[in-house]
Amino acid sequence: MTGTDTGAGGAAARAQDVWKVYGSGEAEVIALRGVSAEFERARFTAIMGPSGSGKSTLMHCLAGLDSTTRGDVWIGDTKVTGLGDAGLTKLRRDKVGFIFQQFNLLPTLTAAENILLPLNIAGRKPDPTWYDTVIDTVGLRDRLDHRPAQLSGGQQQRVACARALVARPQVIFADEPTGNLDSRSGAEVLGFLRNSVREHHQTIVMVTHDPVAAAYADRVIFLADGQIVSELVEPTAETVLDTLKNLDVLTDVPGAV
Incomplete structure (x- = not known):
């Protein structure tokens, strides 16, 4: 793999003056407008903003799923x-690592086989101690031989979380990971993600529209019209909601790229 820069420092992921433009002429849409942000190691960061603010585009660019x-x-x-x-x-x-709103599990594989699939594809064996730690952290030991159809939505998403964690990636990107879950299952998944950061020093960047979900994070970055317009450290659901209500006041859109 080419392209290194020690300037990234202690950040698990970093964006520097990132613009993303779709289309051209009258059809041009500017999704990101000069976004710069660092995502520290062993921290849980949430990205929020209204529909069309650029939050998912930023995550996709960070993860290499889309180009800048x-x-x-x-x-x-x-x-x-x-x-x-x-x-x-x-x-x-x-x-x-990736965790999506749709669990993206293969229906013919057991929970254990789904968890180990990325490692198997890469020709790598799991670290047995870390695998056991992940399984116990997500509370799935008695469900490992079950297929997705035999699991609840919350259990399926915990399988997806374990799959992302087991390879010990530098950063996990989670796109609306509780979007298809009820409040109880969502709280279980979010608690697991927070614990994986605090206890196992995982780095997580999560896109969400839910102030309650964002309150599990260490930091929340707010986007509007493709720009970072605000940030909260040690957020609560109330402070997140208040910030979302005031995004229009915080937005200052520059000229086109």
Whole structure:
């Protein structure tokens, strides 16, 4: 994999003056407008904003799922910007974990087989001690031989969380991970994610629209019209909601790229 920069420092992920533009002419849409942000190691960061604010686009650019129009992105000391397909595949396999709103489990595989699938594809064996730690942390030991259809939604998402964690990635990106769950199951998954940061020093970046979910994070970054307009440290559901209500006041949109 090419492209390193020690300037990324202690950040697990970093964006520097990132612009993302879709289309051209009258159809042009500016999704990100010069976004710069660092995501510290062993921290839980939530990204929030109204629909169309650019929060999912930012996460996709950070994770190498989408390219930037301008600006650079790093995962650790690896410069993501400019990587070819092979480099991006290796990056996502070795350094990045994903948790999505749709659990993305293979229905014919057991929970254990789903958890180990990325490692098997990469030809890697799990660390037995870490595997046991992950399984116990998500509370799935008595469900490992069950297929997804035999699990509740919350259990399926915990399988997806374990799958992301077991490879020990530098950073896990979670896109609305509780969007399809009831409040109790959602709280279980969010509690697990928070514990994985505090107890096992995982780094998590989560996109969410839910102030209650964001309150599990150490820090919340707020986007509006493709810009970072505010930030909260040690958020509560109330402070998150208050900030969301005031985003219109905080927004100052510059000219087009």
